[in-house]
Amino acid sequence: MQLDEPTLQQITVDVCQSMLGLALTPISSDIDTAKQLVASVEIRGGRTAAVDVFAHEHLMAAIAETMFCAERSSLSAEEIRDAFGEIANMIGGNVKGAFGEESDLSLPTIGEANDSLDRLPHECLRTTFECCGHPLTIVLREADKKAPPVELSAVV
Amino acid sequence: MKVLIVDDSKAMRMIVQRTLKQAGFANIQAIEAANGVEALQMIADQSPDIVLSDWNMPEMKGIELLTTLRSNGKHVPLGFITSESSPEIREQATAAGAAFVIIKPFTPAAFEQALKPLMA
Numbered sequence: 001m002q003l004d005e006p007t008l009q010q011i012t013v014d015v016c017q018s019m020l021g022l023a024l025t026p027i028s029s030d031i032d033t034a035k036q037l038v039a040s041v042e043i044r045g046g047r048t049a050a051v052d053v054f055a056h057e058h059l060m061a062a063i064a065e066t067m068f069c070a071e072r073s074s075l076s077a078e079e080i081r082d083a084f085g086e087i088a089n090m091i092g093g094n095v096k097g098a099f100g101e102e103s104d105l106s107l108p109t110i111g112e113a114n115d116s117l118d119r120l121p122h123e124c125l126r127t128t129f130e131c132c133g134h135p136l137t138i139v140l141r142e143a144d145k146k147a148p149p150v151e152l153s154a155v156v
Numbered sequence: 157m158k159v160l161i162v163d164d165s166k167a168m169r170m171i172v173q174r175t176l177k178q179a180g181f182a183n184i185q186a187i188e189a190a191n192g193v194e195a196l197q198m199i200a201d202q203s204p205d206i207v208l209s210d211w212n213m214p215e216m217k218g219i220e221l222l223t224t225l226r227s228n229g230k231h232v233p234l235g236f237i238t239s240e241s242s243p244e245i246r247e248q249a250t251a252a253g254a255a256f257v258i259i260k261p262f263t264p265a266a267f268e269q270a271l272k273p274l275m276a
Contacts (some may be wrong), residue, residue: 019261065165069174083167089212090260093239097259102244105212112178 003098003140011094012138015087020066022047022131029128029137036113039084040123041092049142051092053084054113059134060084081110091138157275158185160204162195162221163237164213168260171209172237179267183276192216196224197259199232204272206255211245222252233274237262 009026037060039053055063057080061072068075085108096105101112106149125140159176163169173186187202189195191213199207209218216224222234229244235256236249249257256270 015261019263065168068170079166082165086167088167089165090239091261093212094241097241099240104244106238107212107214 003095003125005125007098007129008095008125008138008140009129011091011098012127012129012136015090016063016095016129016131016136019090020063022063022066024129024131024136024141027128027130027135029126037081037084038113039081039088039108039110039111041088041108042106043092043096043099043103043107047099047142048104049095049099052137052141053081053088053091054135054137054139055084055131056134059132059136062132062134063087085110092156093109095140131148157181157183157206158187158202158204160187160189160191160195160198160202160207162192162207162213162218163210164190165210166190168210168237175262175264175267176271178264179271180264181267181271190220192218192224194274195221199225199230204232206271207232207234208237211235211236211240211249219248219252222249222254235270235274 013024017024036054036056041051043049060080064075064080065072067083068079088108093105096103126137128135128137161169161172163172169188174180187198187204189198193215195207195209209221211218218236225232225234233255235258236254237258237260238245239260241259246257247269257276258270
């Protein structure tokens with residue numbers, strides 16, 4: 001199955017809004033990634049792709065507050081990263097399911113976003129929401145089957 | 157009733173606990189493990205009544221946990237709670253003897269439907 005932006009948006013809404021109660025509003029994806037972090041999972045097998053979730057550290061903390069039902073002051077940096085990684089894991093798992101081909105899902109990794117959104121290939125799928133007053137960007141990068149193998153995690 | 161929640165994400169273990177309560181399972185004692193290896197030890201030490209396990213974890217995946225339990229003659233009911241929503245995962249889980257598969261994102265209603273028969 002070829003994934004389109006509405007499907008990626010729906011998966012994100014199901015994870016963040018329906019399950020966690022975080023309100024999402026679609027916005028322009030022209031986002032400054034300074035001080036943002038990215039949580040990534042890779043899908044390898046019948047289809048090879050990566051799902052990246054970009055968020056500012058304030059949004060990561062807000063997500064963690066919701067997931068842990070706790071004030072930010074009581075959460076450790078590790079707990080905030082854990083919650084953010086789980087968002088990428090859930091979105092990535094559902095993207096893998098939507099592909100409908102046998103493949104493996106990696107554990108999430110988290111790194112600095114820097115200017116990685118600007119360096120993404122044009123053909124990747126991206127969608128951005130406003131969440132808790134901050135942008136939340138989801139990117140699906142799929143490897144071209146005809147092209148030589150690429151290191152999907154190189155963007156992080 | 158003692159429920160072992162196995163997930164490498166602490167945030168997700170907390171959400172699962174919360175969702176169990178929202179689904180009406182108030183009288184449970186939740187214990188936690190971060191991967192299959194820890195879970196095997198806790199099952200041996202604490203004999204939970206039900207195991208709720210993630211699929212994709214470091215050290216030992218959920219499906220390896222289930223097959224190891226069954227090959228060791230342990231028949232504690234085990235259900236998966238996973239973002240792995242593909243049909244082959246569900247088939248693999250069912251073939252290995254999983255009681256159910258709940259897909260993340262989930263709702264309290266999904267927990268109620270899957271767990272009620274085991275809680276009776």
